[in-house]
Amino acid sequence: MADNNVADSPQLSELVSFLQTLPEPHILCDRNYRIIAANDAYRANWLDQQDVVGRKCYEVSHRYDVPCDQAGEFCPLQRSLRSGQRERVLHLHHTPRGESFENIELSPIRDASGEIVYYIEKLEPLPGARSQAHAQGLIGRSPAFVRMMEMVARVAPSDAAVLLQGESGTGKELVAGAIHRISKRADQPFVAVDCSGLPETLFESELFGHERGAFTGATARKTGLVEAAAGGTLFLDEVGDIPLSIQVKLLRLLETGTYRRVGSPELRKAEIRIISATHRPLAEMVETGSFRQDLFYRLNIFPIFLPPLRERGDDVLLLAEALLARVAGGRKLTLSAAAQAWLVGYPYPGNVRELRNLLERACLLCDGDEIQREHLPASENVEFSRSTAIFAQKPPPPDFATLARNFKGSRKALAQQLGLSERTLYRRLKMAGLL
Numbered sequence: 001m002a003d004n005n006v007a008d009s010p011q012l013s014e015l016v017s018f019l020q021t022l023p024e025p026h027i028l029c030d031r032n033y034r035i036i037a038a039n040d041a042y043r044a045n046w047l048d049q050q051d052v053v054g055r056k057c058y059e060v061s062h063r064y065d066v067p068c069d070q071a072g073e074f075c076p077l078q079r080s081l082r083s084g085q086r087e088r089v090l091h092l093h094h095t096p097r098g099e100s101f102e103n104i105e106l107s108p109i110r111d112a113s114g115e116i117v118y119y120i121e122k123l124e125p126l127p128g129a130r131s132q133a134h135a136q137g138l139i140g141r142s143p144a145f146v147r148m149m150e151m152v153a154r155v156a157p158s159d160a161a162v163l164l165q166g167e168s169g170t171g172k173e174l175v176a177g178a179i180h181r182i183s184k185r186a187d188q189p190f191v192a193v194d195c196s197g198l199p200e201t202l203f204e205s206e207l208f209g210h211e212r213g214a215f216t217g218a219t220a221r222k223t224g225l226v227e228a229a230a231g232g233t234l235f236l237d238e239v240g241d242i243p244l245s246i247q248v249k250l251l252r253l254l255e256t257g258t259y260r261r262v263g264s265p266e267l268r269k270a271e272i273r274i275i276s277a278t279h280r281p282l283a284e285m286v287e288t289g290s291f292r293q294d295l296f297y298r299l300n301i302f303p304i305f306l307p308p309l310r311e312r313g314d315d316v317l318l319l320a321e322a323l324l325a326r327v328a329g330g331r332k333l334t335l336s337a338a339a340q341a342w343l344v345g346y347p348y349p350g351n352v353r354e355l356r357n358l359l360e361r362a363c364l365l366c367d368g369d370e371i372q373r374e375h376l377p378a379s380e381n382v383e384f385s386r387s388t389a390i391f392a393q394k395p396p397p398p399d400f401a402t403l404a405r406n407f408k409g410s411r412k413a414l415a416q417q418l419g420l421s422e423r424t425l426y427r428r429l430k431m432a433g434l435l
């Protein structure tokens, strides 16, 4: 770690030996992006590489010739110079093991006059996210994808409820898993519940468990999914498909953090973090009354929008290469220039899932080593796959007017069922022409 340039300055050498005590990779930079020192944890990542001291941070981490903000990315150093505060960003960095997402935290160090003279930069790799072709985790490097990953990195360490919204096949389940793996609950269970596949009658006993004899057929005590996820993460997939009658039960769990097994008076504490996902427009469903507003607020503490593949530019080819390696069953396949051109131009209504399916089919059709244009769908099939993608979506739940007309109870009961105040309900009824 010792650096001849810095040994003369007592203040600096103190800083440098402080960095050395830190277990995470750290570097010290000046205001001009020059790396002045790097601790052993950082150097361990750069084994066998040219020394980084004296080089510019953007050149080492990005192989750019200019600072990040001039290359179209956020530069935490520039931000910190402006704000005078500590700044955090997520960057895709070149490392000796390939590209990897890293959480960067930059803390300014001031001299006696208050002027910022150095920056301490902490670099922590984000587990579960890579841009490399053969990684098993989330793949992408487009600006839309990096923006999403930045949100993932920010929320993961907290216990905040996350709502993942995005079209079908955009990777919501994968992102939920990544949040769990980055969180402090990573060593505890990750339990996924497909809410659309859960019949109304089973919802409570599946989620909360039941006692022996709680209802006909309950021949033994059953542990619920909330209990199975204890200490970890409960992932509620397709949360927009939960019927109104059940939404209230979920709300109670979120509001009180407690639940009861069916057939048991004992109140149990739920030690879980909730991540939910939906491809439905939940905010609109709240407007039309098919999703409870209060439950929406509880789930939507930290919303993350997953970009559709058609907005992810070059990620298509990056993903295609990685997914090809995953579906090719050990064969080493490449994509011809014409196949690549078709893949880049296709709009992917079924997103990454559809890309994966197209490649799986192409592998089966291809006898050689290179996937050709003809192994991919003819243009008329594009419409076919689009209609199947739409067909795969479930019918929307009934709208507010239908619900309100068919409701048998009082207006107060209807307001309660919809999670609205009576005043809001009155306004909605009026707008729907029902008053």
Ligand SMILES: Nc1ncnc2c1ncn2[C@@H]1O[C@H](COP(=O)(O)OP(=O)(O)OP(=O)(O)O)[C@@H](O)[C@H]1O
Binding pocket: 137, 138, 139, 140, 166, 167, 168, 169, 170, 171, 172, 173, 174, 175, 237, 278, 279, 319, 352, 353, 356
């Ligand atoms: N960024 C990504 N990198 C690698 N694979 C991905 C990525 N995004 C999605 N996939 C793959 O695409 C497929 C669909 O992903 P996933 O099931 O997570 O989507 P989803 O948004 O939850 O879909 P749905 O709304 O239909 O449940 C999976 O095979 C997943 O591994």
